[in-house]
Each structure stands twice: as C-alpha cells, then as structure tokens.
Amino acid sequence: MNITDLVNEKIPGLPPKNTQLGGKLRLEQVNLYYGSFRAVKDISLDIDTCSITAIIGPSGCGKSSMLRLFNRMNDLIASARVEGLVEFDGVDIYQPGVDVVELRKRVGMVFQKPNPFPMSIYDNVAFGPRRHGIRNKRALDEIVEKSLGQAALWDEVKDKLDQSGLSISGGQQQRLCIARVLAVEPEVILMDEPCSALDPIATLKIEDLMRTLTSTYTIVIVTHNMQQAARVSDMTAFLMVDDDRAGTLVEYGITSEIFTNPKNQKTEDYITGRFG
Amino acid sequence: MPGSSTKSRYLTQKASMALLVTATLLVVVPIILIIIYMIANGYSALSWDFLTQPPAQAGKAGGILPAIVGTIYLMLGTIIFALPVGVTAGIYLSEYARNNWVTRLVNMAIINLAGVPSIVFGLFGLGVFVMTFNLGMSLIAASLTLAAQALAMTITTSREAITAVPKEYREGSLAIGVSRWQTIRYVVLPQASPGILTGAILAMSRAAGETAPIIVVGAAFLVGGLPGSPFDRFMALPYHLYTVSAHIPGMPADIKWGVALVLIAMVLFFNILVTLVRFKSRKR
Amino acid sequence: MRKNYERSLKALQDEVLVMGSMVEKAILRSMEALKNRDLELARQIIAEDNAINQKRFDIEEQCVELIATQQPMAGDLRVIIAILNMVVDLERIGDHAEGVAKIAIMIGDEPPIKPLIDLPRMAERASQMLREALDAFIRRDVLVAKKICDDDEEVDNLYNQVFRELLLIMAENPKTIGRATRLIWVAHNLERSADRITNICERVVFIATGHMEDIGASKY
Numbered sequence: 001m002n003i004t005d006l007v008n009e010k011i012p013g014l015p016p017k018n019t020q021l022g023g024k025l026r027l028e029q030v031n032l033y034y035g036s037f038r039a040v041k042d043i044s045l046d047i048d049t050c051s052i053t054a055i056i057g058p059s060g061c062g063k064s065s066m067l068r069l070f071n072r073m074n075d076l077i078a079s080a081r082v083e084g085l086v087e088f089d090g091v092d093i094y095q096p097g098v099d100v101v102e103l104r105k106r107v108g109m110v111f112q113k114p115n116p117f118p119m120s121i122y123d124n125v126a127f128g129p130r131r132h133g134i135r136n137k138r139a140l141d142e143i144v145e146k147s148l149g150q151a152a153l154w155d156e157v158k159d160k161l162d163q164s165g166l167s168i169s170g171g172q173q174q175r176l177c178i179a180r181v182l183a184v185e186p187e188v189i190l191m192d193e194p195c196s197a198l199d200p201i202a203t204l205k206i207e208d209l210m211r212t213l214t215s216t217y218t219i220v221i222v223t224h225n226m227q228q229a230a231r232v233s234d235m236t237a238f239l240m241v242d243d244d245r246a247g248t249l250v251e252y253g254i255t256s257e258i259f260t261n262p263k264n265q266k267t268e269d270y271i272t273g274r275f276g
Numbered sequence: 277m278p279g280s281s282t283k284s285r286y287l288t289q290k291a292s293m294a295l296l297v298t299a300t301l302l303v304v305v306p307i308i309l310i311i312i313y314m315i316a317n318g319y320s321a322l323s324w325d326f327l328t329q330p331p332a333q334a335g336k337a338g339g340i341l342p343a344i345v346g347t348i349y350l351m352l353g354t355i356i357f358a359l360p361v362g363v364t365a366g367i368y369l370s371e372y373a374r375n376n377w378v379t380r381l382v383n384m385a386i387i388n389l390a391g392v393p394s395i396v397f398g399l400f401g402l403g404v405f406v407m408t409f410n411l412g413m414s415l416i417a418a419s420l421t422l423a424a425q426a427l428a429m430t431i432t433t434s435r436e437a438i439t440a441v442p443k444e445y446r447e448g449s450l451a452i453g454v455s456r457w458q459t460i461r462y463v464v465l466p467q468a469s470p471g472i473l474t475g476a477i478l479a480m481s482r483a484a485g486e487t488a489p490i491i492v493v494g495a496a497f498l499v500g501g502l503p504g505s506p507f508d509r510f511m512a513l514p515y516h517l518y519t520v521s522a523h524i525p526g527m528p529a530d531i532k533w534g535v536a537l538v539l540i541a542m543v544l545f546f547n548i549l550v551t552l553v554r555f556k557s558r559k560r
Numbered sequence: 561m562r563k564n565y566e567r568s569l570k571a572l573q574d575e576v577l578v579m580g581s582m583v584e585k586a587i588l589r590s591m592e593a594l595k596n597r598d599l600e601l602a603r604q605i606i607a608e609d610n611a612i613n614q615k616r617f618d619i620e621e622q623c624v625e626l627i628a629t630q631q632p633m634a635g636d637l638r639v640i641i642a643i644l645n646m647v648v649d650l651e652r653i654g655d656h657a658e659g660v661a662k663i664a665i666m667i668g669d670e671p672p673i674k675p676l677i678d679l680p681r682m683a684e685r686a687s688q689m690l691r692e693a694l695d696a697f698i699r700r701d702v703l704v705a706k707k708i709c710d711d712d713e714e715v716d717n718l719y720n721q722v723f724r725e726l727l728l729i730m731a732e733n734p735k736t737i738g739r740a741t742r743l744i745w746v747a748h749n750l751e752r753s754a755d756r757i758t759n760i761c762e763r764v765v766f767i768a769t770g771h772m773e774d775i776g777a778s779k780y
Contacts (some may be wrong), residue, residue, distance in 0.1 A: 073451065078374060105453025115444035117463060128452040131462065177448065184452050227631055259633050261770030271633040273562045 023187030062247025116165030171202025318533025353419025362430025398489030433475025470557030
C-alpha cells in the first residue's frame, strides 16, 4: 500500500491527517461469482476522493455485493470469487500479499442494522484503536472524544460513556457505529443502507453527518431510498439485474443530472417509479 | 350452530389444559417425592462429623470426607482437561472449519461420542490412561477418563455458544480492520462465555455422578487418607454409595441415604449455579 | 405501478389542453368580435377571461400538490415544471385576447378606416400556432416545436405590414389617428401572443431534452 504525504490542510475542529485525505476507488470490468452464480457483471467505475457516491437499484441487484468488493468482506463467503480489477489508491486489493486487515482499517464499513458491541460506549469506540495497539488511556480518551464528536454524538453521550452501547436509541447506535469506524482513521467509509432501520429524524441527522464527513473521507453508500441518494450524494450509480440475474451498471453520473435528466431509459423508469 | 361450537371449543381447551398439567405433575411430583424420601431417611445421618471425618468400621460409622474430597478432585480434574480442549475445538468448528465432508464427519463423531455408554469410557480409560500411558489406577487416570466423556458435551456447548453469537458482531469488528483471532478473542468469546460456562458446569456436575467408569479406573472403597498426589487411589461419592448400598452387610440404612443425599445436594448445587449463570447473562 | 400518480399526471396534462383550447377560442372570438362589431360577444370574452385565470391557478395548485406528495423525478419533474411555466404564458395570451375584446368595445360602432384583412390573418396564425404547440407538448415533438418558432416570423412580418399601412393612413388623415392607434394596439396584442407561444415551444423542448434553449432568435 502506498501512503502519500499530503500538505496538511487544517480543517476546523479536526487535527491534520498525516495520510492522504479520502481515498480513490476503482472498478474495472469486475465480475463477482458466488460459486457458479454471477452476482455482479462487468462493472467499471471510478470513485473520486472525498466524494459521496450513492449506489441505487432494485432489491437483489448486487448493490451490497458490489459495496463489499471494496473492503473484501465478500471473502467471508467461502464460494465468493472476484474477477477483474478492484483498486484502492491505485493498488489492486485482490492480488496475493495484500493485508486484508490493514485494508479494512483504511476502508471501513457501517452496516444496515446498527451493531454496537455489547460493551460500554467508550469501549465500543476504543475497540479498534485498542486492537491496533494503542494502550495509553489519555490517547484513547482523545480518540473516543474526537470520533464521537465527528459522529455528532459526543454531546449526547459524553456523560454516559460507561453505559452499554445497546442502551441508546437506534439512531444514536448507528452514529456510535460510525464513530467506531472513524476511530481507526479510515480513508473510505462504506455504508450499506445505513438509515433503513432508522426513523426519519435519525435518518436526516445521519445524512447531515455524511455531508460533514465528506470533506475528510470518501463515502460510498448503498441505499434503496432514492430521495436520500438525491439529497446526499455527488455521484449516483444505478444497478439493475439483467436476464441472467447478474447485477450490471446501467448508468453512473452526477446526481443532479441522473435525477433531472437521465440518459438511459431504464434509469428514468426506475427513478420515476415506473419499474420496481 | 355458533353456540355449541363455542361450548365444545371451551371444553377442548379445558381438557387439553388438564392433560398438560397432569403430564407436568407426573414429572415434577416423583422428583419431589424422591427428594423428600431421601431427606426423611438420610437426615439423621447428616452431621458435621459425617461430612468431615473419614469412614470407620468399614463405613458403618464415621464420615465420608475422603469421598467428598475425591469427588471434588474428580470434578476439577475433569474440567481442567475437558474445558480447554472443548473450547478450542468449539472455536475451530464454528469459526474456521469449512463446510466439507471432513467437518461433517467430525460433527457426527462428536454426536456419537455423546451416546457412548459410560462403562465403555471406563474401559477406554483403563486401556489408554491406566495401562498404555502407565498412569496406573489413579485420580489422574480417572479425571482423564471422565474428561474424555465430558468432551462431547463441552465441545458441543462451546460450539453452539460461539455459533449463537450474532454474525453482526463479527462483521462489525472485521469491518474496522480487526483481525479474525482478535475478533474471536475480544468479541465472540466474551459473548459466548455464559454458554461455555454453562456447558462446563453441566459437565462437572455429570462427572460428579459417574460410577461405572471410575470403578474401572481407580476408585476405591476404603483408602487410607486423602489422596496425596494425582497418582494415588481415591474415594468418590457414587462408588461409595454403590458399595455401602449393596456390599456391606449390616450397613445402617440412614448412612446409605445420607451419602445419597450429599451426592444429590452437590449435583443440585451445580445445576442451580448453571441456572444463575444463565439468568445473569440474560439480564445483560 | 403508481397508478394514481400516472392518472394525476395525465389529468394535469389534460387540464393544460383544456386551458389551451379556452385561450385559442378567445383569440379567434375576440377577432370575430372586432371584425363584426359584436359588442355582446366582446363583453362575453372579457367575462370569460376570469375562467382562464382561475384555470391557471388551479393547474398551479395541482402541480405544487403533485410535487409535494409524489416527489416526481427526471422526465415527470420536467413536465410538471414546464407546465407551471406554460400556464403563465397561456394566461397572458388570454389577457391579450381580452385586450382585443376591450378594444372592440372602445371602437364601438365608429366607422372602420379600412377593411380588416391582415389582423384576422394574424389571429388565425396565432391560434394555429397554439394548437400545434399544444399538440407538440402532448407528443413531446421537438421538431414541430422548433418549426412553430419559425412561424412566429410570419406573424412578425404581418405585424410590420399592418404597422406601416396604419402609419400611412394616419399620415394622410389625422382624423383616423384614434382608430388607427387602437388597431395598432390589436396587432401588438396578437404579436405578443405569438411570442408567448414560442415560449411554450421552448418548454416543450425542455421537457424532451432537459435543456432550456432560446429558439426563434431575434432578427434584429
């Protein structure tokens, strides 16, 4: 993995990062197989640094599978097999010799159902840094405060850090999971339908959070809520299954254009609700 | 007609309720009766001396301390050998083993292991630990034998407890760059520990009551004092109970019941412990 | 899918067509009232302009409601936004027709200064342009929409012709100035109506392509 020194830009409220801001992702003619079943077919796209990209499409079209290519979470499924090029910051992450654990530290993931560990809020956020070797209490305190602050949760939980992570509301739990990811200082944050289990107010809070985070991180979000994709993202990718039930990229472009004047009729049909 | 069908439904409800209550009572009442009977008959044998003195007059007088101590040593020995192996095997089977024929074979073997009669384990222990490993008829041979028997349970409960940990926790940990082993050590095992502990305690309580295997492997009726080393012969409550019940002429009845009472008390104690552990972990 | 929504969208477009035909009739009838000195007809047209205004507000309200409740996207969104703009143009054309009717009343039964030939032709052209524009709207026909904008040139030419003729008449006979000026104002109303119709055509192109273009470039 290459770590490039970048000019330290001071962002208000955050200390300067000493690794590259955000991260670039790239797919080139990628196919994903589960055994003999092709779930994702010939997908190519580029995701730029510090942008928010939304992946939309009907259920079962391979959106989550495609998202999990970027942090190799598909490896957990024994029959999964990837062909084609998946690049993170210019490096093929599926070539032999790539440290998957290190990759997942730099490309973090937030899941659909909030999954805080059954530990205190503090321990949840400190979990990642502790496992990566940070033991110093003061350092951990700082990291916990900073991460919870970035996740817009600090004020709400600062007096109950030792309470269980499961004792807070669903929306707060999801922000806790985001803080947990932020604590390991990733470059990319993948979000798999992060708001679908949350109420509308919690959803809007997390959307605001995404917009603040995008100045420092690259975000890729899978969502089945088109209005959310329209509200939140810079670029939108529309996936659909073709005749052999493989997910293909139908259209990928600037969000405002996709939602006002899409180029592909299938995109138009999906967006206007003429097709499920 | 609506009226009569309502009535017949009501009667059916009442009848099935009565049936279920009867079935429950059929199970619960005998156990209570047995316990009451034991207490009634054995109560008079219980005393501080009974619990702290070695036997005298071939067990017709004195106490049963060596048997109690021997049983405790056996339980500890069982768990010391069975738990680490069981947990490790459980981790392997639920986290690392691939879903192929080898794994299926192993799981089937474990199920079959659970069904092997305990005397067969006794002979196994005799052949392997006493003779081949040359440990002799001893506490350690008996512990190893009982541990072998307990393995099926410890592996199964560990495996189930670990598999029961929701995969969301594992995913959440892996997705922030924490390694597989760290995830197991810091997320999965802590979550699974109540279940693992339950399995361990159950295994121990079962070991306390095993008679046939320990006869073959080292239990003795009358031994000089308390076992000084793991390689000594030892006494144990189940074997003591067996002997005093059937093989000593002139044994006072209350002593037999007294021994049985002590054994049951120990087993009950551990089962209650298990229930408490389960209750406390569910509250979390 | 979204049957209710589809019905609402279709109903909205039908309402636009209804308003368009009301306006089209107003153009032709106002010219008729002027030609035939039919003051009763003129008064009717003036009264009916209220209905046209109300129609515009109704359609606007329906558009807002549809946006709020159905979150239209892409093509649907462009149609609704275009309709919002189109009804403004249609209502203004209706006002121009009302203007012609008002002038008919002002002229009353004064002796005509010349037979009306070009003015009715302008009205005819304008109403035809409107019919074709609404047709292009329904069929999302970009080519027809652009062609209509070319027809606007013909209306402009007729306007210039009428203007020159009336100036001549005014120069020869100062007593005709009042009546001639009013006739110039009628021509102006019709010319503005045609311009408004080119605006409508621009919206049709927007629906089809997603871009706003300035069609019918000025010849000045």
